[in-house]
Amino acid sequence: MSSDNRGIRDELLRLREQAAAHVAALDSDLRELFEASRSSNADDEHDPEGATIAFERAQLAAVRDAASRHLADLDAAVRRLDAGTYGVCERCSQPIPAERLAARPTALRCVRCAARSV
Structure with a gap:
């Protein structure tokens, strides 16, 4: 592997590590949000705060999904680098x-x- 490719690989792996940590943090936040809403007696449909809770869950899930796709894109970039097509x-x-x-x-x-x- 050339030194240029080694530098690119190191950068991709650094970005991957950051992305994986971000996904893990978002997963944790989402679990905490589900747990908090589960232990509450709030009824999303009838509680004035319910729509906010549901929106927050959906928004956090969407951000987590985007972060997961970015992580997968970084994994694919590393595979392309290894295959010589990056x-x-x-x-x-x-x-x-x-x-x-x-x-x-x-x-x-x-x-x-x-x-x-x-």
Whole structure:
């Protein structure tokens, strides 16, 4: 493995560790929220605070799901690095510019191809 790839791998693994910690913290927060609402006698449907509790649960679950997808994207980026395809556009097979990868390490497409798929 080249020193460039080693540096990229180290950065991806650092980002993965941060993302995994974030997912774990969100999972914990969500469990605590469910436990707090379970031990309460609040009826989401009839309690004035019920809609707020339900919204908070849904919002936290959505944030956790997005964080989990980011973690999966980082895992996939590490696999692409190991396979030698990291930094290669999945659509046109051209190199993804280093600036794009620095800004978005999990990028699958170059800017031109990403813009076309929008």
